[in-house]
Amino acid sequence: MKSFTDYLWFKTAQKQEFINITPQVEAALAKSGIKEGLCLVNPMHITASVFINDDESGLHRDFAVWLEKLAPFGKDRYQHNQTGEDNGDAHLKRTLMGREVVVAVTGGKLDFGPWEQIFYGEFDGQRKKRVLVKIIGE
Numbered sequence: 001m002k003s004f005t006d007y008l009w010f011k012t013a014q015k016q017e018f019i020n021i022t023p024q025v026e027a028a029l030a031k032s033g034i035k036e037g038l039c040l041v042n043p044m045h046i047t048a049s050v051f052i053n054d055d056e057s058g059l060h061r062d063f064a065v066w067l068e069k070l071a072p073f074g075k076d077r078y079q080h081n082q083t084g085e086d087n088g089d090a091h092l093k094r095t096l097m098g099r100e101v102v103v104a105v106t107g108g109k110l111d112f113g114p115w116e117q118i119f120y121g122e123f124d125g126q127r128k129k130r131v132l133v134k135i136i137g138e
Contacts, residue, residue: 037137
């Protein structure tokens with residue numbers, strides 16, 4: 001068995017964004033040469049998420065509205081923000097959207113169901129952050 005590691009870097013223009021990173025993950029898989037195995041994709045930051053869903057703009061707007069209802073931005077809303085931070089909501093949004101994804105690799109391709117794509121969810125952006133892509137297999 002072999003392994004391959006790559007890092008994707010992002011600096012979003014907005015505080016909150018959803019970015020389809022499927023092409024970058026597919027490129028890392030192609031570089032790895034692995035044909036059968038598993039691909040882990042994990043944001044290396046506690047205010048960002050990686051998740052799988054449909055690449056449909058209405059759904060992404062629905063996510064943003066839903067997340068804001070569940071964990072609204074506000075400096076005085078969260079005890080975490082009493083430490084001098086202002087991103088308590090971003091930590092909660094990350095927990096709701098998930099920490100990482102694992103996708104099967106079959107025949108050198110990501111083995112998705114219909115409409116599935118990989119997304120980077122940023123909830124405290126406008127600074128440089130990275131995403132780990134770790135592929136293991138043969």
